[in-house]
Amino acid sequence: MTLVSTHALTAFYGDFQALFGIDFELAEGEVAAVIGANGAGKSTFLRSIAGANSADAGAVRLAGAPVGGLGAPRMARLGVSLVPEGRRLFPSLSVEENLLVGRSTGRVGPWTLERLYRLFPRLEERRAAPALQLSGGEQQMAAIGRALMGNPRLLLCDELSLGLAPVVIKSIYETIPQLAREGVTLVIVEQDIGIALGVAQRVTCLQHGRVSLSGAPAGLTREQISAAYFGH
């Protein structure tokens, strides 16, 4: 079943157009990777789905229903959670308090603090620490955890690898297939193409706000991806 789809999605920042009609589709339980150079519109794409950027009503559909332009709080309560670029944990809250705020969607589901701590044991060790005292990787785990606490159907991850060491990136990406098995559909925006293709069933490449390539990773060559990414 298609969980999320976009149709001719456009997005603007004031007068600047960031997306020029993006078509996208993802079935429930699948993992999609969205890649592209800086400024290609990847973050804008995620934000539009999450409701953080305004969109036409029919441009974004969740399980068939038009949800474009509903706004981020509504979308979160409908089960679309965005893990924002740069983590953006709340500085004056502890790790556990950050996770607890994630419950604000009011959604019922399998994710509890205990379950989260089983997935990310490091967070339990540091639960009382001020959020920003954690290392980059731990903060990323906390940000993912915070979004999971909302029991989302669709998890959007923006640049999980940003600023992290390869070893840490690897350990975080090991949890992605686990999440998929637990029933979470994921869209991952990633700069690190290799690791993104390793977890995704679908890959979409954006270039200057347009889709330049789309398909299953297995069926795409490095040359095709490179061409789509850089545009030659």
Place this chain on the structure above:
Amino acid sequence: MLAEWTNTIVQGVLLGGLYGMFAMGLSLIWGVMRLVNIAHGDFILLGAYVALVFGETAGLHPLAALPLVAAAMALLGYALQRGVLNRTLGKGLLPPLLVTFGLSVVVQNLLLQAFSADSQALRAEGLTTASLQLGESLAVGWFPLGVFASALLMGLGLQFLFARTAFGRKLRATSDDHETVQLLGVDEKRMYALAMALAFALMAVAGVLLGMRTSFAPTDGPANLLFAFEAVVIGGLGSFWGTFAGGVILGVAHAVGFRLDPGWGLLVGHFVFLAVLLFKPEGLFPRTR
């Protein structure tokens, strides 16, 4: 001599509890949404007038009317934030200040129109004059003591709310990062309105207690704002206990000043405020963020 000065200082401390109460509402709103409500003092006064109306029409004792006044004011605060003040946020410095200044003028003059410029007082016979004898020459009024205790309770309550409840967590998160908090399902506009409703409830309590303690007139609003503001600056931004301490210091300054010379009473308070601003602008008990 010493006993008289001790008495003065004790009165000042108790008075400071009321100032701390004024300041908590101001500090709460600034903490959550970086908004300074210039009509703060006028709304405190509104609380006293609402209690007055309850007293005159329904014969309610001010303390009995207190929960009703708090509820009414909370509703007003919610509506005000949702309808008017939310529109001023995120648009720069001028709109919130100018709009709340306009509101201050409107509220003051509405009160003037409705109640005339005469001084009023909330009647609570006996309660406000009874006193507790401590030692030979020190007598402490039950009422000022009660106000002080209420202020302490208020501070403890706010502390608990912010540190231990889900609502408090959401408020802190909204104050930290109002964009990200929306991604988690929190409606920031609603959060601000609820915070303002809470602040208005606190202001209602302060207003009723003020009205029981002393006589009041529609033009007293700005003075309340100034005291609240000076308490916040003296105590330091970022902590309710700092604000409370600031209120107590201001109260003592006023008490000492009035004892020295009635014309200089308020000035001593202002000088303490200016001195703190000059030598320790972050306040005496700031909490770094």
Place this chain on the structure above:
Amino acid sequence: MSAVRVERATRASRIAAAGAGLVLVAGISLPWWSDAGTMRLAVEFFCFLVMAQMWNLLAGYGGLVSIGQQAYLGLGGYLLFALANHAGLNPFLCVPLAGVFAALVALPTAKLVFRLRGGYFAIGTWAVAEVFRLLLANVSMFGGGSGQSLRAMAAIPRATREPLAYWFALAAAVAAVAGVYWLLRSRHGLALTAIRDSETAAASQGIDVAFTQYWVYVVSAAGFGVVGALYYMNILRISPNAAFDVNWTAYVIFIVVIGGIGTIEGPILGTILFFVLRETLAGFGAWYLIALGAIAVVTMLYFPGGIWGAVQQRYELHLFPVRRWLRKA
């Protein structure tokens, strides 16, 4: 590419300049064709115009909302009384001196209040005004809380002092408008406009934001000081509660917000509107202020540019152009 030139005037501004010249001539000659009452009203009008320009400079360009400029108005007024009543100085000489005095007091005061930011800065300026009010209410030489009358003016014959007071006020108003206009057309004006638009961006361009805000505050104080002397020379009686009343700021805010903040035309328009409203709503007491406050709130919420802002947006009308346009040569 065709040649272009930089222009600083518009057709409307040229017409307006001609019109202003006519108005000025009419203004200067006023004492000869009108009565004492009109002159007194005109003095009041000019006072508010100067205050509006000063407050607009501070808030609309400097980004500083002060609700305590009445501190300097009161100081200016009391300096007049101090020098004229008690030191025997010619009251008219006191007018510029009041401005200088206010500026001198503003210098250290600014250092103090600038430690506060935003809303707390606004209340801080109000606290300062309160301090001055209480201090002066305790000085018996000035009649304490009930104030005193300007005896020194009685020594000058009415036929001289009334037109003279009027011309001083007119001169102050012209100086304020012209001064602000000149300032905004200069590079200091560019700095101010940059600060108004974005403090951080301005700072990153090398503008010393703090210093600019500092002297704007001092200039604004001087303006209010001059108005204080002019106003109380006109009504002849001062008291602390009147001189340091926060309603001064309330009126000025109304004028600037509704007229159009951040423009030169706005305060002029706002002052005219204010006086028209005052004369027409005179009998309504507190409702007048309620209406004023409500209109200011609504304007700020829905028409942040005020009346002139709306006109400017719609018609691209600039009577006091401070920008530069690129036109084909």
